[in-house]
Amino acid sequence: MSVKIFDTPEVQDFLKTVSGFDQSGGNERAKQIMHRLLSDLYRLVDDYDVTPEEFWSSVSVLNALGEGTQFGLLAPGLGFDHYLDMRMDAEDKQRGLSGGTPRTIEGPLYVAGAPEAEGFARMDDGTDSGAEVMWLTGQVRDVDGQPVTGAKVEIWHADSKGGYSFFDPSQSEYNLRRTIITDSQGRYTARSIIPSGYGVPEGCATDQVLKLLGRHGQRPAHIHYFISAPGHKHLTTQINLAGDPYTFDDFAFATREELVIEGRRIEDPAEADKRGLEGPFTEVVFDVELARTDAPELQHRHKRPRALESEEAESQQASQAKV
Ligand code: DHB
Numbered sequence: 001m002s003v004k005i006f007d008t009p010e011v012q013d014f015l016k017t018v019s020g021f022d023q024s025g026g027n028e029r030a031k032q033i034m035h036r037l038l039s040d041l042y043r044l045v046d047d048y049d050v051t052p053e054e055f056w057s058s059v060s061v062l063n064a065l066g067e068g069t070q071f072g073l074l075a076p077g078l079g080f081d082h083y084l085d086m087r088m089d090a091e092d093k094q095r096g097l098s099g100g101t102p103r104t105i106e107g108p109l110y111v112a113g114a115p116e117a118e119g120f121a122r123m124d125d126g127t128d129s130g131a132e133v134m135w136l137t138g139q140v141r142d143v144d145g146q147p148v149t150g151a152k153v154e155i156w157h158a159d160s161k162g163g164y165s166f167f168d169p170s171q172s173e174y175n176l177r178r179t180i181i182t183d184s185q186g187r188y189t190a191r192s193i194i195p196s197g198y199g200v201p202e203g204c205a206t207d208q209v210l211k212l213l214g215r216h217g218q219r220p221a222h223i224h225y226f227i228s229a230p231g232h233k234h235l236t237t238q239i240n241l242a243g244d245p246y247t248f249d250d251f252a253f254a255t256r257e258e259l260v261i262e263g264r265r266i267e268d269p270a271e272a273d274k275r276g277l278e279g280p281f282t283e284v285v286f287d288v289e290l291a292r293t294d295a296p297e298l299q300h301r302h303k304r305p306r307a308l309e310s311e312e313a314e315s316q317q318a319s320q321a322k323v
């Protein structure tokens with residue numbers, strides 16, 4: 001049976017009451033946004049004749065997502081992170097701030113406070129014995145091609161099983177997470193291991209939602225970056241390693257053509273020796289171009305709850321994602 005009651009004065013008045021419009025306390029923006037959100041959802045219930053069983057099943061899924069601190073995992077899969085990127089790209093264009101290496105999503109697995117080094121860091125703890133050694137290097141430049149010395153390059157990535165340290169308690173502290181300050185030529189270099197692709201845990205609430213949509217929860221092998229320097233726009237980005245089956249089928253929609261990098265396998269012992277390595281390795285080169293800005297608020301990463309970033313409850317929550 002189908003009834004349509006959304007447009008009745010009774011329902012419209014009810015939505016205003018529920019959203020606290022007749023109350024003097026609370027937050028005005030929260031009221032407006034809740035009113036819009038509830039209106040859209042009530043309309044959806046009417047339009048699709050959502051049954052009580054369907055509604056309460058959805059509540060159960062939301063509870064499961066919350067219990068696993070998984071909204072941060074599902075959000076990229078539902079395109080929110082990429083949609084926010086599209087909006088920031090459009091804002092940059094409007095401000096005349098386009099140019100430079102493109103941004104792409106931060107993802108939910110950054111952890112603040114990684115060890116800092118000048119010019120070079122080893123990122124892996126040496127325990128991922130089957131993994132291919134990665135020599136990751138590049139130059140940070142401004143839009144005129146001049147090197148940016150002293151830029152802060154934060155890098156984080158998964159291990160050869162697709163797990164991230166901190167969220168994967170079997171890894172050592174800050175494994176595969178480092179901050180490197182660029183040298184006098186604007187260069188940064190890291191010795192690490194080639195990461196594997198990442199998949200949302202099989203059977204978790206995020207996986208259940210994606211399966212309902214006929215979708216997978218896989219990401220290609222990727223490496224995250226935050227890059228910042230005074231006078232330049234903060235950049236949040238990632239590179240995807242070419243050749244991964246999911247490079248152009250990323251459930252988190254983070255792939256951008258310009259950010260797909262082909263690693264180069266080097267087997268020449270002389271080249272390995274030059275870098276202090278023992279055997280063959282894969283070199284990955286990622287040069288970065290930073291756009292210029294005088295606006296201080298654009299020179300730092302935007303605020304959001306991040307693991308170990310602060311004492312606040314939101315930061316503690318961000319630490320608990322079950323991945
Ligand atoms: C997710 C995981 C990632 O490693 C990432 O970079 C982006 C999203 C996720 O689980 O949603």
Ligand code: FE
Nearest residue numbers: 107109198224
């Ligand atoms: Fe990631």
